[in-house]
Amino acid sequence: MPELTQSPLDELAMYRFLLALDDAMRPLLAPQDITQTAAAMLGDFLKVNRCAYAHVDEEFGTFTLTGDYTADVPSIVGRYRSEDFGSEFVRLSQLGITYVVQDAESDPRVADVRPSYRAAQIRAVVSVPVLKAGRFVAGMALHQAEARVWHAQEIKLLELVANRCWESIERSRVTQVSLESEAKFRTIANAMPQMVWSTLADGFHDYFNQQWYDFTGVPQGSTDGAGWNGIFHPDDQNAAWARWRHSLATGETYEIEYRLRHHSGQYRWVLGRALPVHDENGAIVRWMGTCTDIHAQKQAEDDLRNMNARKDEFLAMLAHELRNPLAPIASAAHLLKLVKADPARVEQASDIIARQVRHMTALVDDLLDVSRVTRGLIELEKYPVDLGSLVASAIEQARPLIKSRGHVLNLRMHASDPVVQGDRTRLVQVVANLLNNAAKYTAQGGEITLAVELHGSQARIVVTDTGIGIEDKLLPHVFDLFTQGARTPDRTQGGLGLGLALVKSIVTLHGGTVQAESAGPGKGSRFTIALPVLAEEAAAHEAAAPAALQVRPARLLIVDDNVDAAESLGVLLRAEGHAVRVATDPFQALGMALADPPDLYVLDIGLPNMDGYELSRRLHAQPASADAVFVALTGYGQAHDRVLSKAAGFDHHFVKPLDMARFHAILAGLPQR
Template sequence: MAQSQEETVGESPEKAFGPEYRFQALFDQTPTSIQLLDASGRTIQVNKAWEALWEIPNRPGLKEFVLGTEYNVLTDPQLRANGITPCLERAFAGESVKLPAIYYNPVEMGEFGRPRWVTAVAHPLKDSRGRVQEVILMHEDITEQVESQRMLRASEERFRSLVMATSIMVWTTTAEGLAIEDSPSWRAFTGQSAEQWLNSGWLDAVHPDDRAHAAKVFRESIGNRTVYETEYRLRRADGRYCWTSAKAVPVLNADGSVKEWIGANTDISPRKQQEEALRESEARFRTITDAMPQMVWSTRGDGYHEYYNQRWYDFTGVPVGSTDGEDWENVVHPEDQDATWQVWEHSLKTGEPYEVRYRLRHRSGQYRWALGRALPVRDEAGKIIRWMGTCTDIHDQKLAEDALREADRLKDEFLAMLAHELRNPLAPISAAAELMEMAQLDPAHIRRTSQVINRQVRHMTSLVDDLLDVSRVTRGLVNIERKPLDLKLVVSGATEQVMPLVTAKGHQLSVDLPDKPVHVLGDQKRLVQVLTNLLNNAAKYTPANGMLHLGMTLSEGRISLHVRDNGIGITPDLQSRIFELFTQAQRSPDRAQGGLGIGLALVKSLVELHGGDVRCSSAGLGKGSEFIVTLPSAASEWEAAEEHRDFPPDLSARRLRILIVDDNADAAAMLSMYLKASGHEVQVEHVSGKALERARSEHFDVCVLDIGLPEIDGYALAQLLKAEEGTSGARLIAITGYGQEQDRQKALLAGFDHHLVKPVDTATLARVLAGFA
């Protein structure tokens, strides 16, 4: 068997073409590399395919070396290093063994030839008793296969890397939607094996919540032969779910039927994360804006309104979305639309902050004042991409501002009117004083001049008293008496005071009262003041020869006094605030009637102090007016308090020594003249120090002190006089321009016996002095 082919030459034909010859021919011509080994591991024969495999022509001496006695496959260091020897030993032990592939590189061994991958099968040849006689090694060059596999793996790895980098999975299915071809990109992304991916196994990688929808949409696309497009979450190889966008198009046959589907999945997780972040941000924004007290809105860079918070819709009551674009103007008051739009257009053109006040229609139908503001939002390049704005309900604030401005205006008018009213009596007083300085007047002229001065002083005193009254009453500093009295006496006192004015203007005053007494609990003086004010107003604001009426009605424990005239009337807007301070002056276009116009505010306060109320009504200008005062009735068994009248006492009872201290020389001189004319002995000092010196040397019964003295004021002077021996028992009278209750209390605490307010009423002073006599 080891005999070479050359040894057969010259032999007989039978022998040449016998079994051995045929075996040798088959051995040499087989395309498989064969190496025959003896039982010890030495090579005894190789075929031509083996020589071709190992490139024997290019490697001189290799064949001889392998076939020689020095080479043994069981001791080959290269085979041992590659783990082949143990496999060969199993073959020599009687087992057919497939040897592992090895990479053979002759260049590394200093030989010629090309590197290659080789694998082999070792098959033992046994005798009849089962003993291994020889081993056949059959080699196979698998270099191309290995290279193809390597290139395939490299290509697949590159594709997998590309897919992982681009997050795109490409796949195909049959016309019915079944995956029958492998998709390395899908498997690389999902981690599924080829077996897991096939048919409908791809759905197992889809999120359980999205699986049914993804399959349903694909079935619909297959049935309709339309593009398949949807989004679902896909499980990655690391176990996380990522959002993907799936799209597939049908590939059609010539007859229009679907041949297959080619699709791709794209990882859209970053986009979904951005969308989710945007939704969360928008949700936070809406939560914050809905919690704000303002109405919040936003527009595009061109001014198109596209967002309002819930408070906008709650305020306006309009349907959601109905004010988008430019329709917001529909809820702006028609009178404010043009101005509001001009300001908004200016901001859009210039980028300046937007701010404007306008009236918005409330869901109740009322228009309420609002403050609109907006600021531009710019991108990195400075371009305006959005406007963010608010509307704030400032209706109450606006009305308060308007009321404050109106109050300021009325106050200014009142001050101007007050100056006018105070100047009026000063003119005749000044003229009378100048007249009395002229040539000696006869007693008749002196009496008339004195009457003018007295009358004008009383008028000025009345003005000042009205001012003080309204101040004290509106601040709650007045305590009224609550005595049972007949309201008919109040009417009598008021009509008596107003009759001179009624007569002077030629009016007719009719009075309609019940026959029996009408009792109330109240302050007679203050109630007379209330009714006098109303009757005076009726007389003043009614043209000459008018008709005035005063009536009284009783109903369910309430008594109402009605004062009605046919005068100039009251406008509707003035009726709602006619009892406010500084408002009444508007009743007349001029000030011909005189007065400060604060009487109605005083009337309202005094009536309310009595537990009653006052109201007015008028049909309008030129149609007269009516004022109604309603008071609670007193119990019928109470008798009206008896009217008491005070008369000046007899001043001649006792002559008093009086010290007057006042830094106003004119006021001191006039008071001194009056007291001397009343029969008293009077001394005058203008400085506190001089007054003290005189008090040490002279005895006085009464000291009349001004409070506002320089150096030592009236309070301190009173205490010093009390300490002087000559005046320690003297009675002290304070005369001051301050007439509040706290001023009176302060004077009494300083030691004064009486507190009189300038200008001093002479009758009151006479009664005080009479009490000292």
């Protein structure tokens, strides 16, 4: 089974790559050179097996692959039918939607063309369509010979490169045609997506195409001569003039980025570029220039820089949050050595360790949760959920923090107690996150109000606080990853800034919306969740709580190369009355199982010499273990890890630390011997 986890793309490296790509493509004129250069640079940068650019003929349903970078796979340059890549690929591409396959061997969308994918050694693919005037005209794809998880930054980079290829090809075509025939120039210039302009040899502007006037909204002819500089942002005018005069004096290519006033009144970033046109004697007779709207690109670059800064802040915060609980855990561990004969002090130290471990577990769970939810790797178990019981459970989770900070919690419920269709556990998590967030950002003795309202076909859960509020510049980004408000000294365990991102993702998966409001710093915040109400005839009451579990003593074998982890779990389970043996080596475990087979195995995955998957297979091969229950206890908790453990014969998969409530449920279900 291939490894599906890879490191995210570094934003700074991505930014530098785009600059290098621009430099490499700028002098190229032939479309084949442009696509080949872009494919080679992108393929090598992302370390894929193949990168290809294709021209599309929708009328004939064909793809013509031109630029094709390969590494350890054959080239597939040539013409293909659109249907060779699958009907779902064609449908999404025609809609302008990126097509992403992480594993063609398991993706049902590829079933009808899987032999073609295998023949081309395509196991994973991401393909970006280029649409112009609503038509699918080109595309660029990354291929991997093995399964691969495509990260959002990789897909975004592919989209940027595909569109730059298209723009570079179009620009080169126009440039070649304009140099060949002055008579065709005006018609072609007006057909271009860019603003085109021309000057005499002395720099006097005598022509602008229609796109210039459409973009700026100025009257025809008003920017001839030197009038064009008045359209620039005041802060950019001197630099633009200086660069233009330098090009006129030296004949060097004119190229500069500046802000140009749009007809809307907004200043937008554009790339101004001009080339000199020489006569047969080499004298400059004219300058041909373009202005390309790069505002979206500049914003994307700013976003990348800001995201990188937020990531650095997040990593610093993660280190801080993980170190905080380690201090009391270490102190409690030392205390246990000193107060062995004092049951009260032992219990106090144990409570400290348990509480801090729960806190660290919650931090790790937040990280894993937000990763799985944002990548669509969770499945919701939807049932009718009445908001009354949901809110009660959320308050129960948040009450310790609210109580510790001396807040007043007001609860206003709608008389009808609305019912929604949803995953109860996830929705409780959402509301508890909002309550905890309100408690963290509200000073001691503040007030929090939770209200359930009914508005037509929507139920709304509204959490309002009297806390520090949200700044205007932060408000649009509060649901983004790695975004947090200012931390105050009293927020010693303030979390990682992932809670609201998780809230938005989960609510969206339920077909709802979430909105943040604040009048500004010091004026509190208001968060509103809106969910569709379930029709009365479909609403059903939630199941009653299960009866207490009866756990009988059982024979257990724990296998973990972490001696402390294995022994401490063994001590705990022996204290509960179970017969527990511990092995720290997989071969030792095989011998122990053969000599005295247990009722249940608890196996770590990351074992030396033989991993837990292989150990599970070998134990299953022993007839004496045929009826035993296999539990994986590991630090690996991604979706594919659970798939691997199931394939290796594990009945249950736990992420460390062991969830004792779930484990007791498994023990309660063991057959009586």
